[in-house]
Amino acid sequence: MQMNNLDTLPKKKILSLFMTCGFPTLSQSKKIFNEMLSHQPDVIEFGLPFSDPMADGPIIQEANKLALSSNLSTQQSLNLIKELSKSKNNTSFVIMCYLNTVRKFGVDKFIKSIKNIVDGIIIVDLPFEEESEIKKSLSKNNIHLIKLISPMTDKKRAQKLLKGSKGFIYYISATGITGSNKLDYKEINKNVKSLKKMSKIPVLVGFGIKSKKDVLEISKKTNADGVIIGSALIQKYFDLKMDINKYLIDLRKFITEVKV
Amino acid sequence: MKTYKQPSTVGRFGEFGGMYVSETLMPLLLNLDKSYKKIQKDKKFKKELNDLFKNYVGRPSSLHYAKNLSKYINGPKVYFKRDELNHTGAHKINNCLGQILLAKKMGKTRIIAETGAGQHGVATATVCALFGLPCYIYMGSKDIERQKPNVFRMKLLGATIIPVESGSKSLKDAMNEALRDWIKNVRDTFYIIGSTAGPHPYPKMVRDFQSVIGKEAREQILKVEKKLPDYLIACVGGGSNAMGLFYPFLNDKKVKIIGVEAAGRGAKTEETAATMTSGTPGILHGSYSYVLQDNDGQIKEAHSISAGLDYPGVGPEHSHLKDIKRVKYFGVTDKEALEAFQTCSKLEGIIPALEPSHALAYLMKAFKNKHKNKVVILNMCGRGDKDLFTAAKAIGFDADE
Ligand SMILES: Cc1ncc(COP(=O)(O)O)c(C=O)c1O
Numbered sequence: 001m002q003m004n005n006l007d008t009l010p011k012k013k014i015l016s017l018f019m020t021c022g023f024p025t026l027s028q029s030k031k032i033f034n035e036m037l038s039h040q041p042d043v044i045e046f047g048l049p050f051s052d053p054m055a056d057g058p059i060i061q062e063a064n065k066l067a068l069s070s071n072l073s074t075q076q077s078l079n080l081i082k083e084l085s086k087s088k089n090n091t092s093f094v095i096m097c098y099l100n101t102v103r104k105f106g107v108d109k110f111i112k113s114i115k116n117i118v119d120g121i122i123i124v125d126l127p128f129e130e131e132s133e134i135k136k137s138l139s140k141n142n143i144h145l146i147k148l149i150s151p152m153t154d155k156k157r158a159q160k161l162l163k164g165s166k167g168f169i170y171y172i173s174a175t176g177i178t179g180s181n182k183l184d185y186k187e188i189n190k191n192v193k194s195l196k197k198m199s200k201i202p203v204l205v206g207f208g209i210k211s212k213k214d215v216l217e218i219s220k221k222t223n224a225d226g227v228i229i230g231s232a233l234i235q236k237y238f239d240l241k242m243d244i245n246k247y248l249i250d251l252r253k254f255i256t257e258v259k260v
Numbered sequence: 261m262k263t264y265k266q267p268s269t270v271g272r273f274g275e276f277g278g279m280y281v282s283e284t285l286m287p288l289l290l291n292l293d294k295s296y297k298k299i300q301k302d303k304k305f306k307k308e309l310n311d312l313f314k315n316y317v318g319r320p321s322s323l324h325y326a327k328n329l330s331k332y333i334n335g336p337k338v339y340f341k342r343d344e345l346n347h348t349g350a351h352k353i354n355n356c357l358g359q360i361l362l363a364k365k366m367g368k369t370r371i372i373a374e375t376g377a378g379q380h381g382v383a384t385a386t387v388c389a390l391f392g393l394p395c396y397i398y399m400g401s402k403d404i405e406r407q408k409p410n411v412f413r414m415k416l417l418g419a420t421i422i423p424v425e426s427g428s429k430s431l432k433d434a435m436n437e438a439l440r441d442w443i444k445n446v447r448d449t450f451y452i453i454g455s456t457a458g459p460h461p462y463p464k465m466v467r468d469f470q471s472v473i474g475k476e477a478r479e480q481i482l483k484v485e486k487k488l489p490d491y492l493i494a495c496v497g498g499g500s501n502a503m504g505l506f507y508p509f510l511n512d513k514k515v516k517i518i519g520v521e522a523a524g525r526g527a528k529t530e531e532t533a534a535t536m537t538s539g540t541p542g543i544l545h546g547s548y549s550y551v552l553q554d555n556d557g558q559i560k561e562a563h564s565i566s567a568g569l570d571y572p573g574v575g576p577e578h579s580h581l582k583d584i585k586r587v588k589y590f591g592v593t594d595k596e597a598l599e600a601f602q603t604c605s606k607l608e609g610i611i612p613a614l615e616p617s618h619a620l621a622y623l624m625k626a627f628k629n630k631h632k633n634k635v636v637i638l639n640m641c642g643r644g645d646k647d648l649f650t651a652a653k654a655i656g657f658d659a660d661e
Contacts (some may be wrong), residue, residue, distance in 0.1 A: 100544070125546065152286075152288065
């Protein structure tokens with residue numbers, strides 16, 4: 001069986017970058033991911049656009065909407081990921097999506113299409129209680145099901161969720177949707193510490209990380225092994241009035257900055 | 261005969277239902293489920309709720325023999341279960357009272373809700389006023405436009421209305437935004453969902469609170485007709501008024517049950533809300549059920565003249581009842597509903613909401629000159645005051661002063 005890049009993540013300062021597939025258009029999306037990939041981040045998360053992204057804030061919602069406005073299909077997103085994987089090297093590829101996308105595509109067909117391309121998958125609205133079947137098929141194909149843990153998840157539940165878990169733990173920095181909230185380092189530290197006692201895999205902190213400063217603070221003030229940046233990356237496209245060339249330049253600057 | 265016992269402990273109605281939400285909400289839903297189970301056994305809670313039903317809502321609602329309409333149809337004897345006489349003008353208040361009592365028991369201090377027609381928003385704002393809790397209502401901007409009287413009502417009742425501009429700017433999107441609010445404010449907020457939709461335990465809980473409709477109707481019809489009805493008919497948006505009427509009759513195999521969906525401009529067109537006629541199983545708002553979607557699982561926008569039925573999903577219990585063939589579902593177009601709206605007003609002196617007008621339209625169409633000597637109960641789940649402007653516009657009457 002082929003190696004899974006997530007099994008050899010570095011021990012500290014892991015950087016994971018999230019971007020919506022097909023945003024703003026399929027051809028521009030390819031340029032954006034190529035730029036991201038050229039920095040060789042530890043992880044790239046590919047968001048599959050969904051019409052009703054319940055757990056996402058306005059920025060990722062807008063990105064989904066733009067991507068879908070040109071009738072982007074699931075197959076096209078998967079093709080894009082496959083093409084990019086030729087130059088993935090040590091970067092882990094993770095898909096982030098909603099369950100309806102996978103089910104409608106066909107669970108088996110979906111897993112077959114991403115096998116040996118993608119290292120992990122986050123299915124936002126697939127809770128522990130409903131996961132067993134999909135988890136089995138994924139694990140047979142050496143794809144890790146990444147678990148989300150929120151501040152609302154108590155210790156007992158976290159233990160249950162993390163049993164046998166692989167890849168990394170996605171710790172949601174605060175209750176809220178993507179792109180929102182202020183960071184409460186004390187709470188993050190407390191919860192991350194407790195998670196690290198339960199599991200050996202790295203803990204990454206996501207939701208609400210916006211700048212180099214946030215990245216440094218997380219690394220300084222908490223026990224987390226790395227960060228996930230999503231909305232802040234996408235926000236810049238809108239800040240730059242949707243000028244793709246300016247955006248690509250800015251993206252390069254931003255990623256260089258947060259790669260501390 | 262097997263007795264009907266759904267959902268399972270994990271919220272499955274057959275294969276439908278479940279809890280498909282992010283981990284931020286999961287612990288809350290499990291806690292809600294636990295609290296709900298607890299109060300179901302609580303006599304004080306039951307007493308409090310029954311007292312509010314009686315003295316605040318005006319229950320039991322009457323069962324009216326619609327003689328003129330029956331004569332016009334020249335078919336069965338038609339009874340209206342008149343939940344449109346409830347305080348706030350629809351069945352929605354039954355559920356809101358149940359949920360706000362639960363919210364109080366759970367120590368929650370802030371209430372949110374989604375609304376389409378505004379009836380659930382009004383009912384939620386009403387119970388919040390009664391219990392002195394701050395109330396935030398998510399409403400699509402398209403619905404704010406077509407349900408103006410209810411927007412003003414909610415404001416008078418002290419609620420804050422948050423317009424939703426995303427997607428189709430109607431009920432589906434209002435529910436997305438309410439769920440996002442809940443994810444953000446998990447600690448102090450209670451989300452009062454207005455229909456038998458959403459993740460477990462909502463479909464069960466809302467059905468249970470609404471089933472007062474069917475329980476009363478059962479007693480009332482046995483009293484006047486000395487037998488059970490031959491047919492039940494109700495409109496289905498998310499499915500709460502229908503489940504409320506149907507549930508207490510599900511084990512009575514001789515009672516035929518019909519759910520009527522909004523087919524908009526036609527169930528075969530793109531402009532429809534007839535989820536079970538035109539949809540396929542999928543996941544929306546945390547629940548596995550029939551849904552209007554494309555080949556990639558992107559949820560389609562629904563269309564109906566009735567804001568309360570303008571929803572691309574349906575409660576999971578209806579999907580189950582459809583698949584086991586206990587209930588039959590049909591679609592009725594905007595045009596047919598509008599005609600029934602006018603006919604019922606003229607014949608019975610009751611102006612129905614556009615939602616039950618769909619049920620009426622099906623009755624007038626499918627029972628015309630048929631099923632004589634049979635008895636039908638139709639759920640008159642809301643009154644038409646809120647729809648006067650929409651209906652006037654559609655009929656071509658200038659309602660502005
Ligand atoms: C009067 C009335 N009937 C029906 C509905 C549809 O909801 P449900 O299918 O849950 O009864 C609504 C929703 O707003 C309504 O206001």
